[in-house]
Amino acid sequence: MNTHSRTAPVMVASDLDRTLIYSANSMALGGSDHLAPRLVVAEVYDAAPLSFMTRAAEELLEGIVQRSVFVPVTTRTRAQFSRVRLPGFGRGYAVTTNGAVLLHDGEPDRDWSRHIQRSLGSACAPLDDVLGHLAGPAAVPAILRVRTAEDVFAYSIVDRQALPDGYLAELDAWCAARGWTTSLQGRKLYCVPSPITKEAAAAEIRQRCGAGLLVAAGDSRLDAGILELADIAIRPAHGELDSDAYSRSNLTVTAATGILAGEEILRFVTSVLAQAAAGAPAPTTAAAY
Template identity: 75%
Template structure:
C-alpha cells in the first residue's frame, strides 16, 4: 500500500483529553462538596433521550473554549462514534477526535479511512477474533457476575458486571486468557472492557502528533485505559478520583488535582490553560516545540 501523506501544519501544542469523569460528569459523578446553594453554575454537555445527561461547570466550558483557540484540542474517548456525537463541547466537529478507545480517528467529524484500515490490519495480524472473546464471556466459561455483554462497533467487548459477584481470581484469569490471544482487559466501575492490544488511545494521539508536525502533547484522563496516554504525553494531569487515583498512579510528568468530581474537571482545564499561557509567553512565534520532523505514515 502506498504511504498515506497528510498535510503537515506548523506544530502547535496538542491537548488530548478523556471525556467522562475527566471533563464531563453525570449527575451521579459530580461529587459536589458543600451546600446546594454553593454549587457552581453548570452547562449541559450531553443530551440523551431528550434529557440532560452530562455536565461541566460554566467556568470549565469557558476555559476549554480558550484552550481550543490556542491549541489543537483532541477529545479522546472510549465512547463509540454514536455516543461521542451526543457530546457538545467548544470546537465540536472541527479538527481531530479519537473515539472507540483509539480505533477510530475522526477528522472534522469523519472517520479517517487510513487509520481505520491500519487498525483492522493490526487486529487481524495480532489478535484472536472478537467472536472468540464473546464466546468466552457468554458461553460455557461465563460467570454469573457478568450481567450483560455488548460490543463497540464490532471492535471490542464490554460487559456490565456485578463486582461483588465476581470471584477473587476471575479478573486475573480473564486477563491472562485475553493476553494469550492479543487482548487486554480493564475494569472501570461496573464496566469490564476486553480490547485488542493494537487499539489504544495513545497510538491514535501519536498519529495526530505526527500529522501535526510534532509539538508537545498535554494529556488528561482518569481511568486505566488513559494510563498509556498520560505516560506518552509531555505533560499530563489527572483528577483525584477514578481508577488511576485508586491505583496511586503517579509519573514525573503528571499533576494530580486537589479537587475531585466535577470541580476536578474545571481544575484540569485551568491547569492546562496555565501551561499553554506559559508556553506562549516563552515562545510567542512558535507555540510549542517541534520534537521531530513530520514523516509520511506507512501503515
C-alpha cells in the same frame, strides 16, 4: 534542553468521561447545595441531560480549543461521542472507540481504519472468542450484559460487588494470552485488542498536525498510554488510575475530585498554554507549572 519548536502548536489530548464531563452520579459534589458550581449540559440522551461540566470548565475549554490542537480521546463509540457537545465539536481531530476510529472534521479517516484492521488480523484473537468467554459457559452472574463497540471490542455491564475474587485477574491473563487488554471503569468492564490504543491514535494526530508540546489528561488504565506519551500530563484524584496510585514524573494529580477535578484539569491546561505562548521553556515535569 527543551527540544519543542516555539512555532509548533501545542496539542491537548483528553479523555472525556470522568475526566472532563460527568454524569449526575459521578459529580462527587460535597458541601451545601447553595455552594455547588453552576453547570452546563454536555450530553443529552433520549431527550434527557446525561453528562455535565461546570460552566467555568466550559469557558476554559473554549479558550483551550482556540489556542491549541484540542483532541478528545474517548473509549466511546462514534454514536456515543456524537451526543457530546463541546466547544469546537465537529472540527479538527477526535479519537473514538478507544483509538480504533480517528475522526477528522467529523469523518472517519480511512487510512487509519485500514491500519487498524491490518493490526487486528495479525495480532489478536477474534472478537467472537472474547464474547464467547464473557457470555458463554465460563460466564459469571456478575456479568449482567455484554455488548460490542463497532465490532472492534467488547464491554460488559457488571455488578462489581458480585464479581468473584480473582475473576478480574484471571480474565486479564486470559485476554493477555490472546492479544487483548482489560479495564474496569465504574460498572463497565472493557476487553480491547492490544493494538487499539488511545496513544497510538494520538501519536498519529500529533505527527499529522506537527504539534510540539503534548499535554494529556485521563482517569482510567485505558488512558495511561496517552499520559505516558505526553510531555505534561494530569489526572483526576479519582478513578481507576487513582485506585492504582498511578504516578509518573510528568504527571500532576488534581486536588479536587469529581466534576470539580474536571475544571481543575482545564485550569491546569490553560496555564500550560499561557506559559507556552509567553515563550517560557517547556519543562519535562508538570510540577514546573
